[in-house]
Amino acid sequence: MQAALEARDYSQFRVVPRTPVIGGWIEGCHLSELNERGMADLRDALWTYGALFARKQNLSFDQMKQVALGFGDRLEKHTFAPTMADEGHPEVMVVRKLKTDHAKATTDLWHHDVTARKHPNIMSVLQASEVPFGADTMWASMTSAFDRLPDALKVLFSSIEMEHDSLYLAMRHDFGDEAMIEKIAANREHAVHPAVVGHHATGKPCLFVGNAYIQRIKGYEAEVSEALIKIANDMSKVPELQVRHQWEPGDVAMWDNIGTTHYGVSGDVTSGSRLLHRVAAWSESMKPTAWAGQTATPLKAAA
Template sequence: MTVTVPSAVPPTVLREARVPEGGMYEGARTLRRLPEGWQERPYQHLELVPQGCTIGAEVRGADLARPLDPALREELNRALLEWKVLFFRAQHLTSAQQRDFARNWGELETNPLLARGSSEDVVRFDKGGAATSTFENVWHADVTFRERPALGAVLQLREVPPFGGDTMWADMAAAYDNLPQDVKDRIDGATAVHDFIPGFARFYGPERLAPYQDEFPPVEHPVVRTHPETGRRLLFVNTSFTTRITGMEREESDRLLRYLCQQAHVPEYQVRFRWQPGDVAFWDNRATQHYAVNDYGSHRRVAERVAIAGDRPF
């Protein structure tokens, strides 16, 4: 696939340059945190401590166990849109409090293929020790195989290993911004098929997956979606659930998807969070991908997640 490489390369080389098989190339990247024209305002009800250039901020001064007043909810939503993932230290929420906080952003949803947590609308990830390692070590956005993928999720760590077990998030607006223009032109208006089976077939056999095929048939979403609140353009394909680009020959689709999915791997687009017990992360699933790092050996890592229902990508 021919692309334009950074301007430091002599013009005579540009016509011959090609993206390496791994999908990466070197050079300066545009790291723009806010949408064009976005009016940045000070926060009156919370303190934000940035954890990355374009993505990730720790929120101080917010007690998630208490009901949110409208002013605080508005500022948290603005912070989510501006930073894409928010971190809250030492909240130690009950499952009911975690659900109540998430409901400030809409109806909740559950994934029947994941283990149920301590109460309704909560899923539990219990890893390490004798538990089977699943749903880690892959960049993805949650449930893009749904017609309306999740708006976001609220994750709390109940038990943290003595080392490792971090989670990383990638800014998919930055990933789109830095695509070469000819790639943007190629995917503008394109759609891709998303299917739950490839993402879960690594862990479950056909007999477990078969009952859900009617509930979750393959769906098509834009390769580049528009954020419904900010208007930002976002790369919206992922390794777990995106199977092919509509209307392309399989080989061409596979090659382009490999390249697009590799964009989440760029460190400049990422933030990494080191958990402590009771910490909470709240992320915008429309604008990010995430990756749970399984580097804690036989130690135990227990997390509970509440997901917020979203809208249809456009």
């Protein structure tokens, strides 16, 4: 059992936990003004709290990129979601659903982002411009999810690998129209990752399983594979492992894309449009690797 999160004063901001296991409010800073020391603290805070939230940020796209580049040396360019490429920002993904738009929601799944890639995102920066009533976002701690598993399942999941596939995601969850499916098929991504990943910064085991890209357990028969995947997926649904954010325009949320899953609640889609922007960082030097039962590497204390 991990110790409950506590409030902490860093050099340029303070973090106040939102639940005992996941989520923290960042207070006392504008994210664009953090210097090198502040960014090191922000990394420490993200790996500690899993998801961080800051009000009244209103970051520019360049400022969002600057924050993300504090975590990884590459910025994601999404292969099928809309982006701000036409305005010179292909690294800025758009979550847009107009009030009058009857397209199916595609965010209401518990998932890690873009896991069908060999190098999934390390973290994301998501900022809200417009959000319908009740269209909250939820996160779940997958380090705590692993912690909560019975020992026999910890051993089992630590021994298996999952096949992740972007076309499977689209077909299974009925994403978009035929043109969208063709776009996803043309840029199809497929990767195999361990079901339990040793976190790149903390060394802690993370259950790296979500209900989006995962097609099957490598080498397992379908029935057994599906039953075990459901057990792992359902861990994201445990309320004690979750934090829920009610958005205000200008809010920024950041999350650890290895140690947490997230879920975009649809809310009252008739009450307004949904418009958020996301920038995510990854690195070729950070590929999810199997947890080997190592003890956690202590994080450097921020003096």
